Amino acid sequence: MKSHDLRHTGRSPYPGPSKPFKKWEFITGNRISASPVIGIDGAIYIGSEDHNLYAMNSNGTKRWEFTTGDMINSSAAISSDWTIYIGSFDKKLYAIHPDGTKKWEFVTEGGISSSPAIGNDGTIYVGSMDKKLYAINPDGTKKWEFITGDIIPFAPAIGNDGTIYVGSFDRKFYAINPDGTKKWEFITGGSIYSCAIGDDGTIYISSCDRKLYAIKPDGTKKWEFFIGTYASSAPAIAPDGTVYIGAQGLNNAPMLSAIHPDGTKKWEFTTEGNILSSPTIDSNGIIYIGTSDGKLVSINPDGTKRWTFVIGDVINSSPVIASDGTIYIGAFDKKLYAITARP
Template sequence: MRWHFKTLKPIDSSPVIGRDGTVYFGCLDGKLYAVSPQGKLLWSFLIGDKIYSTPALTPGGDIYCCSWGGKVFALDAQGNQSGRAAPVQKWLTQIPGRISSSPALNPGGGLYVGSDNYNLYALDNAGGVTWVFTTRKYIEAPPAVAPDGTIYFGSNDAYLYALSPGGTLRWKFNTGGAITSSPAIGDGGTVYVGSSNGTFYALSPLGEEEWRVRVSALSGWIDSSPAIGADGTIYFGCNDGNLYAVSKEGALLWKYQAGSTITSSPVVDPEGNVYVGSWDGRLHAIGRWGELKWSFPTPGPIHSSPAICSSTTPNDGVLYIGSVDGLYALGP
């Protein structure tokens, strides 16, 4: 362990790493934190409500953050790096309903965010609502945005939706169970998503099913968003306690038994190692063939997903993960 930044409440939000190595994350204590690569507090911003969602960083240095109470904030992420003790709030928009979904960036500017009032909202750079798309149940996870601007997201109504950048429906696909994780977009635009019925799907950009894999019939809710490796292998966790590896052709390659529920989403490093948290408080490092390399214990359930520093940021290869007592930095 490199360092441990302590918080008084659990971290369900996943950390996000800035270009300078600053780590941003939300906490159930109602604060958004910015921590240096050395584990020192740069600033904290009081949102005033629980934060379940992961913040999003824009190329221009702004940070978007959502609260459980339906508030969407835009902050100047530079904080005390510009001589200030805390970031500047640029705008605040109140969305009806509660938000556990993380904001997703619109490549053209602005963001998308889902709510438990069944709606997906598109906001512009000034926080104005540009359109609203309504589903039949609540939205818990952020959308994935394709290079052509198509917005893919799931709802608890069992459908995966594909919307145009203007918010019109292109297609929807019934998975047969609630979708509480984010889809991932692979080579060729294939969309991957899991469902609460223990089935994982691959869909074409036109909404046609390419293949499906039934990984678990009992307690098989897939609440973990998929990660795609450099070779196209797809990794995702499941409530049955397994991490699954599936080929881009839909063949089950291996499964790793973590021994406890996995709702954390995996992350893959350049060597093909996979990292994921579990409800027994452990962070697991799994080799590319499904073998356990090491595990790191924390005091309580891990709902947060890990983040890895890339070679373009300080602390290359360092792994960050949130738990019930703060943020951990692990690695070289």
């Protein structure tokens, strides 16, 4: 699922390549804004703005494609029974069998750009442009809906206790009980993008008010960090509690900020292009980010550059790492890339 787990930490259990080499590329019919997801059997799932969800084999051959009624710019989620869930701007959430056939569809009242999240009991949670967060049973029936004051374009996260966390463009961040009732809300000064949850239950959210917030599980503010400009992606959280988030600094230079768990700055890494996607952290603590100038950048935990791989077009996709160390990432040039260690 998006950002590797229900808490959106961005952590991968696998190491990435020491030196990048293009293994293969696959061309879709339109640009790729979504992030890839890897299934239990190693299949790679990627949505495209050509309306299709693609299932790819690790050798770059297409397994199947599933056509929706509008563009897909969210990531898929995969349940324990291998069902694939994906939302589309055609206002529908689709459940797809592993062979690419439709299991069911659930219709909302707005386009879906929110990646779905699956709870431990199999409930699927997804936000919609109709301002609602939906809880959907595994059979496709509605469990409940929670109404916010504006669109919900980004994925919910789920805490260890089953609390669902989601931000809305109404400037509020919501904690919702598993039964659909509101636990609490936290108000910021701008529209809210994505969130991530730390090992201690601290919730980190980015807002258009140019701040990163750390919120305690009871809904009170722990600290806030001024990131210079708004971040349109979720933060990632390393095992040591370091928080990584991409934004533009005070001098309008795009950068990745590393923040200590107490809210103080650890380091900054400047890039040439904007960081539009969430960082990924491999098992060695190395960070991977995509940039708007078409580069995949690998950064050491101390903030020094490890390597850069040039793709050549805007990257809005977060990288994902397979068990063999291959990185998969999409770009606006319509392609899904597989990047492995140089032979």
